[in-house]
Amino acid sequence: MTATAWHDVPTITIYRPTCPVCGHWGYVLVRSADNGDSTRTRYAVCKRCSGRFKIIVELPLSGKGALGTP
Numbered sequence: 001m002t003a004t005a006w007h008d009v010p011t012i013t014i015y016r017p018t019c020p021v022c023g024h025w026g027y028v029l030v031r032s033a034d035n036g037d038s039t040r041t042r043y044a045v046c047k048r049c050s051g052r053f054k055i056i057v058e059l060p061l062s063g064k065g066a067l068g069t070p
C-alpha cells in the first residue's frame with residue numbers, strides 16, 4: 001500500500017440521526033434487529049421528547065465499501 005496524502009482522498013459525509021419529532025440528536029438505542037437483507041433496524045428513543053423512531057442501517061457484507069475494510 002502506498003502512502004496517500006489525506007487532501008487527495010474522497011470525502012463522505014455521514015449525518016447523525018436526529019429525532020423526527022423534535023430534531024434533537026441525542027437518543028438511546030433500546031434494541032437492534034438484523035433484517036436478513038444486509039440491513040439492521042435500530043429502535044431508538046429521543047432523550048429530549050421521548051419520541052420513538054427506527055433507524056435503518058445498511059451494512060455492506062463484502063467488497064468495496066464494506067464495513068471493517070481498511
Ligand SMILES: [Zn+2]
Pocket residue numbers: 019020021022023024046047048049050051
Ligand atoms: Zn425528540
